[in-house]
Amino acid sequence: MVLTDLKQGDTAIITDLSKVNILVQQRLMHMGMIEGVQVVTKRSMPFGGPLFLESHGQNISIRRNEASRIRVEQL
Amino acid sequence: MSEIALFGNPNTGKTSLFNHLTGSYEYVGNWTGVTVEKKVGLLRDKKNHLIDLPGIYSLKPLSSDEDVATLFLLNEKFSKILNIIDASQLERNLHLTIQLLEFAKPMIIGLNMIDVSNQRGIKINETKLSELLGVSIFPIVARSGKGCKELLNSLDSNTSKNIESFKIDYGSILENKIEELSKLLPSNLNISKRWLAIQYFEGNEQVKKYLQSFIPENCLQEIYLDTEKQLITTEALSSLTKFIHNKRHQHIKKITSQILVKTKTTKPTFTDRLDNIVTNKVLGIPxxxxxxxxxxxxxxxxxxxxxxxxxxxxxxxxxxxxxxxxxxxxxxxxxxxxxxxxxxxxxxxxxxxxxxxxxxxxxxxxxxxxxxxxxxxxxxxxxxxxxxxxxxxxxxxxxxxxxxxxxxxxxxxxxxxxxxxxxxxxxxxxxxxxxxxxxxxxxxxxxxxxxxxxxxxxxxxxxxxxxxxxxxxxxxxxxxxxxxxxxxxxxxxxxxxxxxxxxxxxxxxxxxxxxxxxxxxxxxxxxxxxxxxxxxxxxxxxxxxxxxxxxxxxxxxxxxxxxxxxxxxxxxxxxxxxxxxxxxxxxxxxxxxxxxxxxxxxxxxxxxxxxxxxxxxxxxxxxxxxxxxxxxxxxxxxxxxxxxxxxxxxxxxxxxxxxxxxxxxxx
Known part of the structure; x- marks a missing residue:
């Protein structure tokens, strides 16, 4: 499954980031969001806006289309 | 008078620390990148200058404010690095710290937000961390100025030496290539050759430009592609950048497993509660x-x-x-x-x-x-x-x-x-x-x-x-x-x-x-x-x-x-x-x-x-x-x-x- 399949408040582990835009991928890496790391979808912005994610105590926001390229495994 | 460079991730309280240490003012940004220029302040003891650099996640630049930090390391003269680390986001912050340690200049670490990390149930063994990294570490609370005096005193002392001891083993393939590239560089460089080589392999464009003044472009390119090819076939990895990141990450995990003590599980913070309202699906825009x-x-x-x-x-x-x-x-x-x-x-x-x-x-x-x-x-x-x-x-x-x-x-x-x-x-x-x-x-x-x-x-x-x-x-x-x-x-x-x-x-x-x-x-x-x-x-x-x-x-x-x-x-x-x-x-x-x-x-x-x-x-x-x-x-x-x-x-x-x-x- 991919990150956008998760419901609000679900926790998952990132399994594959390779399909994500390279700039976003590198930023995610800088913020410690790499394969094997836990992520929680906290909420999403209206009208198909970006997702609000949490990963080990830090909050970040990325667009839905990028999130849909992140493969995850739900916990 | 010498120059001390202040490095740190965005949102780590870098600018607050700068204000406490220098007394001269400069505004505090809470969103990534308010400090977009190199700013210099005179330290309170009037003995040295402190240079405030933009907040960066890594020395490998992605945006043009991040170029500033890498270009600074390549071209400017300074005597010491002050690295501020957010204790509540230790792992992420250590990626930058390692890159700075590899630069092999005298360095001091200010461990900030110990109050926040304590609240979040994280305790850090600072003595052990200092031992593992080979540099002195000062716990501080940059917002209130707690611990800043001790940090200031240590900045002035000349006890800190170049840190040659710190080294991550990137595996035999990459280590050989780092050696090979270092040998191509002139011997009188005053920048660590190992650092230059690692940054180049990581994909740092500014370092690449710098190296091109010593080594022909096609030769550089060849070493890079050869290294990447070898690693991809043996390690099944998608890129060199990722390989280096993973190696560092493993090293960091090893460090944190020895120094982090989780005391309790966290409960919803003030930030979470406020975000429930201001980034609410319906209420956010209104x-x-x-x-x-x-x-x-x-x-x-x-x-x-x-x-x-x-x-x-x-x-x-x-x-x-x-x-x-x-x-x-x-x-x-x-x-x-x-x-x-x-x-x-x-x-x-x-x-x-x-x-x-x-x-x-x-x-x-x-x-x-x-x-x-x-x-x-x-x-x-x-x-x-x-x-x-x-x-x-x-x-x-x-x-x-x-x-x-x-x-x-x-x-x-x-x-x-x-x-x-x-x-x-x-x-x-x-x-x-x-x-x-x-x-x-x-x-x-x-x-x-x-x-x-x-x-x-x-x-x-x-x-x-x-x-x-x-x-x-x-x-x-x-x-x-x-x-x-x-x-x-x-x-x-x-x-x-x-x-x-x-x-x-x-x-x-x-x-x-x-x-x-x-x-x-x-x-x-x-x-x-x-x-x-x-x-x-x-x-x-x-x-x-x-x-x-x-x-x-x-x-x-x-x-x-x-x-x-x-x-x-x-x-x-x-x-x-x-x-x-x-x-x-x-x-x-x-x-x-x-x-x-x-x-x-x-x-x-x-x-x-x-x-x-x-x-x-x-x-x-x-x-x-x-x-x-x-x-x-x-x-x-x-x-x-x-x-x-x-x-x-x-x-x-x-x-x-x-x-x-x-x-x-x-x-």
Missing amino acids: IFLTLLYITFMLTFDWLGFPLADILDGFISGPLTNWIMALLGLIGASAFLESLVIDGIIAGVGGVLVFVPQIFILFFAISLLEDSGYMARVAMVMDKLMEKVGLNGKAFIPMIIGFGCNVPGVMAARTIEQPKERLLTTLLTPFMSCSARLPVYALFVGAFFVKYQAFVVLSLYVLGIVIALILARIFSSVLLKNETSVFIIELPPYRVPQIRTLFRSTWDKGKGFIRKAGTIIFAGSVLIWLLSYSGPSGFDVPMNESFLAMIGGIIAPLFTPLGFGTWQAGAGLLTGFLAKEVIISTMSIIYFVPEANLQAFMATQFTPLSAFSFMVFVLLYVPCLATVVVIQKELNSKKWMAFSVFISFFIAYVLSFLIYQGGKLIGF
């Missing part, structure tokens, strides 16, 4: 718009307007009388009296009246920045910005642009995607900066007394709408082959410290006061002189002055827009220096007793042409300072010229449509 509206009303209506009125009363009443009395006392000539009263007081005073309003606006912007809300605004507005081909981060330069376009344009540096950065830089000048506010105030006071706030609000909204429409057009026509991306860190909320807030406001606002004493003062004297003299000598009627002649030359250009008078022409011409100068010019030209001012302006403008004039002033050309900064930021005269041309063109067309259209429907 809350943002409400905050903007409150800011706007505070600036114009509720607080700013009465304050400006009081100040105006003081300047045109008692102050003018005192100065007149003083001039009479020293027996000043009519020339000098006119220069002071009609020129300087009218010109500079006419602008200074707006100081309260401008400071209120800057205060509100500082509050948004320091609290951490700015990043949320970027997230909440991203969908709208995506529709016009930009991303939510572009909204931040625009909001800062409401205060002043110059820092707004500079704030666009944090946007990763070059195309989006270019567009944001070009469009930020359409945000109605505080210098344009005096012009609106004068005109709405004369023509739209009942609808003051509404008319001014419509101008602000117009600026935003024009910027969004242009973004849509430019992104689909001029630069269509790049995808837009958005990723932003949402830092924890912090209650802004009053002292920081006031100093931050003052820092932004003092430029306005300085301008009043320099450009506007000089401009006022010049404009007065031009209005006082003419072909037939001095003290001529205003209509026969040089100013009237100059303004008259360009006036016909503006006749179709409804303000083809020499007064308007002269004002717009001088307004290029700084938009406030328009008001200085008008104050000097229309210098008549207060009661008659509005009647006098009514002979020159109708409400319709006054509105058309305000729209023109909003859009026509960025001021001189903004044009210069656009040229510097984009490093292109072509785009600078484009920015000037496009804004003039749009201003002309729009004012034309408003005036002619308005006349047609009978205004």
Whole structure:
């Protein structure tokens, strides 16, 4: 499954980031969001806006289309 | 005296620490990238300089503010590195620390936010960490200044040595290649060759450029591809960048497993609870718009307007009388009296009246920045910005642009995607900066007394709408082959410290006061002189002055827009220096007793042409300072010229449509 399949408040582990835009991928890496790391979808912005994610105590926001390229495994 | 460089991730309290250690001020940013320039401060013990660098996640730059840090390491001389680490985000922060350790200069670590990490149930064994990294570590709380004294003392001591001992083993393949590349470099380099090699393999573009001055490009490329190929076949990894990152990550995990003690599980924080409200699906956008509206009303209506009125009363009443009395006392000539009263007081005073309003606006912007809300605004507005081909981060330069376009344009540096950065830089000048506010105030006071706030609000909204429409057009026509991306860190909320807030406001606002004493003062004297003299000598009627002649030359250009008078022409011409100068010019030209001012302006403008004039002033050309900064930021005269041309063109067309259209429907 991919990150956008998760419901609000679900926790998952990132399994594959390779399909994500390279700039976003590198930023995610800088913020410690790499394969094997836990992520929680906290909420999403209206009208198909970006997702609000949490990963080990830090909050970040990325667009839905990028999130849909992140493969995850739900916990 | 030597130089110490301050490095750290964004949102780690780097700027707070800088302020505590140097005493000299510099504003605290809570959203990624407020510190966009290299800033230098004198340490409190007056022994060394501290250089504040932009917050970065890694030495491998992704955006142009991050280039600054890498270029600094490559080209500048300094003696020591001070690395600030956010204790509550240790793993992420250590990635940068390791890259800095590999640079092999003397280094000291300030472990910040130990209070926050304790609250979150994380305890760090600092002695052990210091042992593992081979550098001294000082626990601090940068916001309160706790621990900063000890840190300061250690910065001065010469005990710290180069750290040769720190080394991560990147595996035999990469280690061999690092060796191979190092051997190609000249022996007299004073930068660590190992560091250069690792950064190059990681994909650092700036380091690559640097290496190209010693090693032919094809040779460099060959080593890189060969290394990547070997690693991909043996390690089954997608890229060299990722391989290096993973190696560091493993090392960090090993470190943290020895020094981190989790004491309790975390409960929802203040940030979580606040985010539940302000980034709520339904309430998010309305809350943002409400905050903007409150800011706007505070600036114009509720607080700013009465304050400006009081100040105006003081300047045109008692102050003018005192100065007149003083001039009479020293027996000043009519020339000098006119220069002071009609020129300087009218010109500079006419602008200074707006100081309260401008400071209120800057205060509100500082509050948004320091609290951490700015990043949320970027997230909440991203969908709208995506529709016009930009991303939510572009909204931040625009909001800062409401205060002043110059820092707004500079704030666009944090946007990763070059195309989006270019567009944001070009469009930020359409945000109605505080210098344009005096012009609106004068005109709405004369023509739209009942609808003051509404008319001014419509101008602000117009600026935003024009910027969004242009973004849509430019992104689909001029630069269509790049995808837009958005990723932003949402830092924890912090209650802004009053002292920081006031100093931050003052820092932004003092430029306005300085301008009043320099450009506007000089401009006022010049404009007065031009209005006082003419072909037939001095003290001529205003209509026969040089100013009237100059303004008259360009006036016909503006006749179709409804303000083809020499007064308007002269004002717009001088307004290029700084938009406030328009008001200085008008104050000097229309210098008549207060009661008659509005009647006098009514002979020159109708409400319709006054509105058309305000729209023109909003859009026509960025001021001189903004044009210069656009040229510097984009490093292109072509785009600078484009920015000037496009804004003039749009201003002309729009004012034309408003005036002619308005006349047609009978205004």
